[in-house]
Each structure stands twice: as structure tokens, then as C-alpha cells.
Amino acid sequence: MGSSYPYVDELRRAAEELYPQMVNFLVDLIRIRSYTGEEAEAVERTLTELRHIGCEKVWMDTAGNALGQIGEGRPLLLYDAHLDTNEISDESSYPFPPLEGQVVGETLYGLGASDCKGGVAAIVYGLAILGHLNLRPPCTVVAMGATLEEEAEGFALRSLVERDGLRPDAVLIAEASDLTLRIGHRGRCEIRITTKGRAAHASVPEQGENAILKMIPVIERVEAMGQNLPSDPLLGQGTQVITQIRSPNTPNSVPEWCEITIDRRLVAGETVEGLFRQYEEALAPLGAKVSLPVQPVRTHTGLRLDDLAFFPGWTIEESHPLVQAGRRTYELLWGRAAPVRIWRFSTDGTYSAGRAGIPTLGFGPQEEQYVHTPEDQVNLRKVKEAALFYALFPFVYAEIFDQKEV
Ligand SMILES: [Zn+2]
Incomplete structure (x- = not known):
């Protein structure tokens, strides 16, 4: 193990201490209805949490994404999970009211739990773990509660990169992957x-x-x-x-x-x-x-981002340093080799990897089987494990990135 990495035990203890707070945040997010283009309240709630967990910089970009930064310098890592959800078609088919955020044991039920609010909680609490331990990552990490993904995946991320000028060296997408690595989708x-x-x-x-x-x-x-x-x-x-x-x-x-x-x-x-x-x-x-x-797309801030409905596919080589960093982080945390797969559905990666050529990797706690179903749910223990991944990843990635630069 590289001596520059934080101790995994210490990260685990922090994640455990922050667990009730993380659950509260996620329940709050579920309780806020945030259909595509109507994410203002969920964005505001996320900004409040990003401030609370000790981000050095917290802001909303012109497309209305919620952003929080910790650390500085290169590489710049962007963690992306979207706040908008699909719409409820038949409320009576849900086991619990979809906007209630019902916790049963280790499972949280509710609209958007698996797509993608569980992912938002994981990336925000990845940074929270670092804040809690006063650990500064050796690079810049930005967590993004993204907008517009359900109707126009990649459009809000594109605006952040091309309009607001945030240029990540790598993007991690916290969509449903059941704690496995994802290296592309059609x-x-x-x-x-x-x-x-x-x-x-x-x-x-x-x-x-x-x-x-x-x-x-x-x-x-x-x-x-x-x-x-x-x-x-x-x-x-x-x-x-x-x-x-x-x-x-x-x-x-x-x-x-x-x-x-x-x-x-x-x-x-x-x-x-x-x-x-x-x-x-x-x-x-x-x-x-x-x-x-x-x-046609209109952000909750009133910006029109209409563009061709063309969402490119993408893959990243398994030998790419970003994937290596994902594997290494996984091994350090869980002591076994990471499963590496592709996604069946499309994500914001269609912009970052498919259009902009930014190395992109998928990893999230949610399970694909619950996405867009009335059984929408997320396992809270998995959200906590994913937060650990997001806390440790910058240390591993920055080291590999430096070697690559030399
Ligand atoms: Zn999604």
C-alpha cells in the first residue's frame, strides 16, 4: 500500500460516524420532487449539504448544477450524479409513497433512490469523509449534483465544461452499478x-x-x-x-x-x-x-440548452490509468479484484467521454434492477461503501496521474 494513502480504517470510522447525517441528507433529497428542469430545490438542498460538510468552494453554475470543491491543483476530478428523476406514472404501484423517503432496515425506498440520488449522497459523503478527517486530497475534487440528465443526458455537464469553463482531467459517474466499475455504454x-x-x-x-x-x-x-x-x-x-x-x-x-x-x-x-x-x-x-x-431543454435557471438529440457511445480502455486507479481503490477497500462491466443505459458519460474525450469511469452504489421502477430503492450500506470509494479515489488517482505526467 502506498504510504501517501489515508488509512482505510480511519476512512471507515469517519463513514460510520457520518452515516446518520448521510441518511438524513438522502431522505431529504427523496422528499424533494425534482423532475427534469425543476431541480431548483434539490440543488439548493445539495448546496447546503456541500457547505455543511466542509467544501472549500460551493457554487451553482449557469446551468443550475450544484457544485462543491475540495482540494486544488491538477488533476481535477469531477464526480457526477444527477438530481433530476423520472416522473411518477402510477403512485399506487409504489410500496411506499414515492416522495416519502421510507427507510426499512438498511434500505431506503423512494423516487430517484436508485437513479440517481443514492449516487449524489455517495459522492457528497465521499467529500464529507475527507472534511471530517481534515484530510486534503492531493488534487482538486469537485462533486456535482447534475441537472437535466433524464431528458438530455450530458447537456448540463457540457454546459459546465464549455460554458463555465470547468475542465476536468477525469470524470466519475455515480449511476447505478452495484459497486462495480463501468467502462462504457452504447x-x-x-x-x-x-x-x-x-x-x-x-x-x-x-x-x-x-x-x-x-x-x-x-x-x-x-x-x-x-x-x-x-x-x-x-x-x-x-x-x-x-x-x-x-x-x-x-x-x-x-x-x-x-x-x-x-x-x-x-x-x-x-x-x-x-x-x-x-x-x-x-x-x-x-x-x-x-x-x-x-x-428542447430549459434549465431551472431559465437557460435554453436545445441541441441535437445525439448521445454518443463510449468506452475506456481497461489499461487506462483511470480504470487502474478504480481497480486499485476497490482492492484497497475490499481486498478483492473489482468487477468491470459496461452499462446498458446512457449517462452523462455520453458527453464527457463520448463527445469531449475526457477519461470517464462509472461507479455507484445503486442497483440497476430498481431504476425507473416502483420498487425504486437503494441500500444505505452500499451508499456508505461507495462514499468510501469516493473518499479514497483521489489519493490513488493523483499518484497514478503524476507517474503518467513524468
Ligand atoms: Zn440516471
């Missing part, structure tokens, strides 16, 4: 394909041009393209599904236009331009038009 986008016809009264169809009929060969071509999508050794093959077909809502007219939507799952390295070219080259000769929809 990306996603929607593609819209339109054919144009000419409207006429349905009683004289020969005077019109039917856009639905023009779509038939387009659909056949799209289906054929599905056999040939790019693949990745880690993420598997990209996929596409035609999920929607629309035409004007006029049953007694020859349809003037027809539009299909394709849900496309992306592997690492696929770009907007590449994708667009791929569909355009195949479908333009059939008279079809290809477009990517824009995702």
Missing part, C-alpha cells in the same frame, strides 16, 4: 426520414402522389442497412428499430408527406456527421430526406 439517437408526395382528394387519387407508397422502398432499404451496423468488441453491435410512422391526419386525402422515426443505438466513435452521411447516401436516391431532431 449511445443513442433518433433519426427522422421523410418522403414528400402531392396532396389530392382521396376520390381522385390519380391527381396526387402518395408519400406513404414512396416510403415503402425506403423502409426496405433501412431494414437492409440494419444487417451492417458498426460493432464494438466491448459494446457489441449497434442496433436500429423503426419505432414510429406518421402522415397527415386527413383520412380522405392522398398523403402529402410520410415520416418514420428510427431509434438507433450507437457504438463508440460514431458521429453525427458519419451517421447522417450513412443514411443520406442510402436514402436520398429514393427521394427521402434525413434529419435529426433537436432536443
Whole structure:
């Protein structure tokens, strides 16, 4: 064990002492409804906690993310977990009222417990452990209670990096991973394909041009393209599904236009331009038009961050120093090799790794099986263990980062 690391026993004792406080914070977060774009109160609560646990700098950026910093200098590590949740569809299907924050034994139930408020508590209390022990990390660590993730993952993080100029050397994403390391996920986008016809009264169809009929060969071509999508050794093959077909809502007219939507799952390295070219080259000769929809987004601070709804996939090499640091931290804490996997769903990593090329690693206490379900819950003991990981990680990473720099 490197002599510069804090003693794991000491970290454990601090985590134990802070446990009731951590649970209170997480219960408070669950009790605040924070749908996407409506995170103001949850952000305020997180800022209060970040101040309380001894962050040296606490602020809200222009996109309304909650941020707390401890330590200074390079490398700059960013811990990201989002505060917004999906929306309740049927309150009666939850075992407890979803905004109550019910604790049963070591389990906390409630909306967003697994996605992603358990992760927010883990990263905030990672810093709290350091504050409690007066331990200064050998680098800068920023914890981020992120906004907008459920509807537009990566948009709020992008704003922090590109608008507010915070440039992390590495990003850790505290989404559900059940205390395993995650080194990538597929990306996603929607593609819209339109054919144009000419409207006429349905009683004289020969005077019109039917856009639905023009779509038939387009659909056949799209289906054929599905056999040939790019693949990745880690993420598997990209996929596409035609999920929607629309035409004007006029049953007694020859349809003037027809539009299909394709849900496309992306592997690492696929770009907007590449994708667009791929569909355009195949479908333009059939008279079809290809477009990517824009995702409308408004932050709780009133900022519009509308952008193409394109969320790249990403992976990080297992040999990368960031992954090595994750493995080493895991071994120091739990005395065994870390399981390393990929995520099935998309996260803010789509921006940090997929778009900005910032080394990114996933690690969170929550379990994927509860994400977006009425059984939404998180194991509080796992949140505490994840906080230990976040407390120790900067020491391990800074050492590996320094070696890499030399
Ligand atoms: Zn999430």
C-alpha cells in the first residue's frame, strides 16, 4: 500500500460516524420532487449539504448544477450524479409513497433512490469523509449534483465544461452499478426520414402522389442497412428499430408527406456527421430526406440548452490509468479484484467521454434492477461503501496521474 494513502480504517470510522447525517441528507433529497428542469430545490438542498460538510468552494453554475470543491491543483476530478428523476406514472404501484423517503432496515425506498440520488449522497459523503478527517486530497475534487440528465443526458455537464469553463482531467459517474466499475455504454439517437408526395382528394387519387407508397422502398432499404451496423468488441453491435410512422391526419386525402422515426443505438466513435452521411447516401436516391431532431431543454435557471438529440457511445480502455486507479481503490477497500462491466443505459458519460474525450469511469452504489421502477430503492450500506470509494479515489488517482505526467 502506498504510504501517501489515508488509512482505510480511519476512512471507515469517519463513514460510520457520518452515516446518520448521510441518511438524513438522502431522505431529504427523496422528499424533494425534482423532475427534469425543476431541480431548483434539490440543488439548493445539495448546496447546503456541500457547505455543511466542509467544501472549500460551493457554487451553482449557469446551468443550475450544484457544485462543491475540495482540494486544488491538477488533476481535477469531477464526480457526477444527477438530481433530476423520472416522473411518477402510477403512485399506487409504489410500496411506499414515492416522495416519502421510507427507510426499512438498511434500505431506503423512494423516487430517484436508485437513479440517481443514492449516487449524489455517495459522492457528497465521499467529500464529507475527507472534511471530517481534515484530510486534503492531493488534487482538486469537485462533486456535482447534475441537472437535466433524464431528458438530455450530458447537456448540463457540457454546459459546465464549455460554458463555465470547468475542465476536468477525469470524470466519475455515480449511476447505478452495484459497486462495480463501468467502462462504457452504447449511445443513442433518433433519426427522422421523410418522403414528400402531392396532396389530392382521396376520390381522385390519380391527381396526387402518395408519400406513404414512396416510403415503402425506403423502409426496405433501412431494414437492409440494419444487417451492417458498426460493432464494438466491448459494446457489441449497434442496433436500429423503426419505432414510429406518421402522415397527415386527413383520412380522405392522398398523403402529402410520410415520416418514420428510427431509434438507433450507437457504438463508440460514431458521429453525427458519419451517421447522417450513412443514411443520406442510402436514402436520398429514393427521394427521402434525413434529419435529426433537436432536443428542447430549459434549465431551472431559465437557460435554453436545445441541441441535437445525439448521445454518443463510449468506452475506456481497461489499461487506462483511470480504470487502474478504480481497480486499485476497490482492492484497497475490499481486498478483492473489482468487477468491470459496461452499462446498458446512457449517462452523462455520453458527453464527457463520448463527445469531449475526457477519461470517464462509472461507479455507484445503486442497483440497476430498481431504476425507473416502483420498487425504486437503494441500500444505505452500499451508499456508505461507495462514499468510501469516493473518499479514497483521489489519493490513488493523483499518484497514478503524476507517474503518467513524468
Ligand atoms: Zn440516471
